[in-house]
Amino acid sequence: MWEAISSQNASSGSPKVPPSGDGRDLLLEIRDLRVHFDLGGGTLWDRITGGSPARRVVKAVDGVTLVVRSGETLGLVGESGCGKSTLGRAILRLIEPTGGQIIFRGRDLARLSREEMRRERRHLQMIFQDPYASLNPRLTVRDIIAEPLETFGLTRGLETEERVRDLMRKVGLSPRFIKRYPHEFSGGQRQRIGIARALALNPKLIVADEPISALDVSIQAQIMNLLKRLQREFDLTYLFISHDLRAVRYVSDRIAVMYLGKIVELAEARAIYEEPLMPYTKALISAVPVPDPTIELTRRRIVLEGDVPSPLDPPSGCRFRTRCPYAIAQCAEVVPPLVEIKPRHFAACIRISPDEPQIERVAAGEAPGLKRAS
Numbered sequence: 001m002w003e004a005i006s007s008q009n010a011s012s013g014s015p016k017v018p019p020s021g022d023g024r025d026l027l028l029e030i031r032d033l034r035v036h037f038d039l040g041g042g043t044l045w046d047r048i049t050g051g052s053p054a055r056r057v058v059k060a061v062d063g064v065t066l067v068v069r070s071g072e073t074l075g076l077v078g079e080s081g082c083g084k085s086t087l088g089r090a091i092l093r094l095i096e097p098t099g100g101q102i103i104f105r106g107r108d109l110a111r112l113s114r115e116e117m118r119r120e121r122r123h124l125q126m127i128f129q130d131p132y133a134s135l136n137p138r139l140t141v142r143d144i145i146a147e148p149l150e151t152f153g154l155t156r157g158l159e160t161e162e163r164v165r166d167l168m169r170k171v172g173l174s175p176r177f178i179k180r181y182p183h184e185f186s187g188g189q190r191q192r193i194g195i196a197r198a199l200a201l202n203p204k205l206i207v208a209d210e211p212i213s214a215l216d217v218s219i220q221a222q223i224m225n226l227l228k229r230l231q232r233e234f235d236l237t238y239l240f241i242s243h244d245l246r247a248v249r250y251v252s253d254r255i256a257v258m259y260l261g262k263i264v265e266l267a268e269a270r271a272i273y274e275e276p277l278m279p280y281t282k283a284l285i286s287a288v289p290v291p292d293p294t295i296e297l298t299r300r301r302i303v304l305e306g307d308v309p310s311p312l313d314p315p316s317g318c319r320f321r322t323r324c325p326y327a328i329a330q331c332a333e334v335v336p337p338l339v340e341i342k343p344r345h346f347a348a349c350i351r352i353s354p355d356e357p358q359i360e361r362v363a364a365g366e367a368p369g370l371k372r373a374s
């Protein structure tokens with residue numbers, strides 16, 4: 001029954017992992033993945049005063065266990081700095097994980113040598129936020145898209161040329177522009193070039209990291225529709241990272257909500273938006289403008305107070321507790337595991353259980369940390 005469960009229960013040792021069943025529909029299993037950035041010794045002040053220079057470590061991803069099924073789009077949302085990009089990049093080993101497993105098509109990517117990983121990367125591609133920064137400005141579109149084909153020796157000569165033209169057509173670019181350079185294209189067109197390049201090797205999984213946030217609103221829908229069409233055509237699986245909750249809802253089958261390096265809620269997209277369990281998710285969702293005015297009338301905006309705590313010194317126990325209106329003393333002591341509260345709906349909160357999915361307030365009245373706006 002477990003589809004995903006986080007290893008956030010520190011006392012439980014190695015994480016429980018979802019059974020793979022017959023394994024056919026699981027493309028990627030991430031188990032207890034950790035990415036910690038060691039910033040070195042203590043502060044300058046420590047050094048001046050001779051204080052004990054404790055190592056400063058950013059726990060950008062801190063015990064994430066997650067499953068991605070073949071053919072689905074898993075959305076990953078959360079406030080800036082919660083670790084979304086680090087998680088996405090660690091899956092491709094563009095950032096080296098500190099610990100945990102990344103099981104892709106039955107192999108643990110975290111254990112592969114550089115050469116083995118290079119070969120495996122053919123099946124895992126990334127689409128970046130800023131298509132201009134991610135495309136080499138000195139290369140023509142032809143060379144940008146052809147590069148992975150040539151690196152892997154998949155096509156040669158005229159065959160490469162034909163494949164590049166075909167990929168350009170697939171992403172809605174005219175092959176007439178094959179000799180042009182990135183700066184000669186608009187932002188949306190550049191993102192199409194990046195998508196064509198990502199598609200060139202027929203990957204199984206694409207990590208799309210904020211693929212629309214650098215684009216004009218009018219272009220965003222086009223790119224999302226393109227990604228959806230390509231998903232059907234190429235049988236793609238997406239990890240779609242975005243802080244734009246409307247976009248994530250539009251493209252995702254399931255959504256994982258991240259907070260300070262941990263997954264705090266995971267469910268089908270509809271359930272995340274219509275029946276969120278975690279106070280954090282409720283606050284995120286309530287900030288999304290709803291086009292239907294009748295819904296707006298019945299929905300109250302929940303404004304979270306305070307900033308996300310520093311990942312250098314996250315709160316003990318539940319990391320959200322310092323902003324949570326429902327927090328009790330135990331929340332400071334127990335790291336809540338991600339538990340299946342309703343079928344296929346997981347939440348990491350000691351105050352939520354399958355028997356009592358809605359949290360009751362401890363005391364009447366508004367609790368600190370959460371402010372309701374009219």
Ligand SMILES: Nc1ncnc2c1ncn2[C@@H]1O[C@H](COP(=O)(O)OP(=O)(O)OP(=O)(O)O)[C@@H](O)[C@H]1O
Nearest residue numbers: 037058060079080081082083084085086087243311
């Ligand atoms: N190379 C690095 N060295 C040190 N800290 C890093 C490094 N990369 C990321 N971080 C830190 O890790 C945390 C997670 O960053 P990350 O970029 O993954 O978050 P994010 O959710 O993708 O945010 P955003 O939406 O703003 O991109 C942040 O505190 C960030 O400052």
